[in-house]
Amino acid sequence: MSSHSHQNLHSKLTTGGLLISLGIIYGDIGTSPLYVMKAILGDYAISRDIVLGGISCIFWTLTLQTTLKYVIITLNADNHGEGGIFALFALVKKTKIKWLIIPAIIGGSALLADGIITPPISVSSAIEGLRLFNPKINTVPIVIGILIGLFTIQQFGSKIVGKFFSPIMLLWFTMLGVLGTLQIMTDASVFSAINPYYGYKLLQVHPEGYFVLGAVFLCTTGAEALYSDMGHCGRKNIRISWIFVKLMLLLNYFGQGAYLINHEGKTLSEIGGNVQNPFYLIMADWFMPVGIVIATMAAVIASQALISGSFTLINEAMRLNFWPKVKIKYPTELKGQLYIPSINWLLLLGCIGVVLYFRESGNMEHAYGLAIVLCMIMTTILLNFYLIMKRVKLYLIVPLIMVYLLIEFSFLYANITKFMHGGFVTLIIASILIGIMATWYLAKQISKNYTKNVKIDDYKKVLAELSVDLSIPKYATHLVYMTNSNKVDEIEEKVMYSILQKRPKRADLYWFIHVNVLNEPYRKEYRVTEIIQDDIYRVDFYLGFREPTKINLMFKQVIKEMVERGEVDITSRYESLNKNHIIGDFKFVLSERFISNDSLITFFEKVVMNTYFILKKLSLSEQKGFGLDNSSVKVEQFPMVLHPLENIEMKRIK
Structure with a gap:
């Protein structure tokens, strides 16, 4: 692909491009309303301060972390049209700073480890809505069945499935916005959460204190995947479609907040009984079956995006001498579309293991986020050297990078509490991947030296x-x-x-x-x-x-x-x-x-x-x-x- 066609890809704004970006880019970040507010509230009684504080933290996290860092700044760091941590590493390699390989390997491994937990948590959160109709239903076999189906169709390529992705995700985001708006109309005072003071107050009034940020962080976990998939849709299409996506997400979060404020003093189990999830509680009873079906389809699409991203990541790791040679298939003529059988079945085994170990999406939240925050820190480190390489003024780089390292290390510290409750699962997986990549790279270097x-x-x-x-x-x-x-x-x-x-x-x-x-x-x-x-x-x-x-x-x-x-x-x-x-x-x-x-x-x-x-x-x-x-x-x-x-x-x- 010539540099001219890359410029075209990133400067072109088309309806098709906007729709494709909805289908491919926002699966992970778009399904976060399924579990974020539920994770923030936990089993505690609902209080106005906690709800407004949670919404405030979500608003500012999506604004500072997702919008400013990824959509506005990081998307500029494209390597001939492509994004992702390895594409960024390939760019900063030109600086000849050898230790930059460390953040590249840690970040890539953490992103792959995240790929093992995203499909189970998304699909489980969606399927658990069925408990409204049958409280005793065992969701584990259904979740595993959906995951097996999803991984089995990978070998045929996502081209066929891809045609349905965009309309479903458009429907999903519209549904998020409409459901949220209906609730906001009952209590518009929820908009006061835009004031960051409420976010600060949350850390003081929440029973878990500062560590509630571990639950807040779940709202931005898909930002890294958004950067990795840049080459499929183009920078301009992503930036414009993000305006719509962010608006719909915020409407839904604010809507969940308005609903919860109206039930102050109660716990989620007291309001919803079997379904302790504000996402489903804001739906009308007649709409619930439709909502569950749409949520499940959106969760499958979110998983698909991460699986495709994992294939691309391993392919890049192989070419950069970080990963052993494995068999790659090209199921369709589509550029960048590939299928790696060994990684596909390993991911499936990992996902099934996660579902069997945690069983409930609520338990999976404890393992989720710890690996991805590591990946974000590594991206920030590499981004720092990219900005230096691009001769951006130091008085702009230093405060920017310091602010993001402060935000991300705060999230990392808040997520550390998750280690004993399941965070060790993703960290063990990430450590194994780091070990493989480091060994392969070092062995190649030793061999080259002799x-x-x-x-x-x-x-x-x-x-x-x-x-x-x-x-x-x-x-x-x-x-x-x-x-x-x-x-x-x-x-x-x-x-x-x-x-x-x-x-x-x-x-x-x-x-x-x-x-x-x-x-x-x-x-x-x-x-x-x-x-x-x-x-x-x-x-x-x-x-x-x-x-x-x-x-x-x-x-x-x-x-x-x-x-x-x-x-x-x-x-x-x-x-x-x-x-x-x-x-x-x-x-x-x-x-x-x-x-x-x-x-x-x-x-x-x-x-x-x-x-x-x-x-x-x-x-x-x-x-x-x-x-x-x-x-x-x-x-x-x-x-x-x-x-x-x-x-x-x-x-x-x-």
């Missing part, structure tokens, strides 16, 4: 002679090696060892292929370097971090274009086949590393490398990762020597 490169010029003569040495049996017409060397005039020593010593490999043409992963999402370019005419060529692919690595197909395309230009002759050099214009065979050689017994490594390096090799066994093989045909691939084992032992002194005796 890979020796040699100058191709030193081997040009011997390769040219080997190519015509008839005393050595021909190994292949075209011999292709994947190389990690960034420099065109260098190649790994192990490649030369493989060609000349492991078993001399005579070929008519030698090809070296290198893949450069760029800091931008969508780009597909290649460069061919002729090292020796009709003998040695190097092909460099330049791919965006969201592009699939289909080396087999891309290499064929390169060869086809080179043949059309008359740059290379790929017909077989065997006389009988050449006469009949038969294309020569292509053989790929891939190297697999193992730690040599001659390595003298530290305990830390040993742990990292051993974990790396375990993960490697579980991940996709190199040939599948590069999309190569197994029949034309030879995998060779190479020892990797870390910190070689010193020379062993020995005395020769007669």
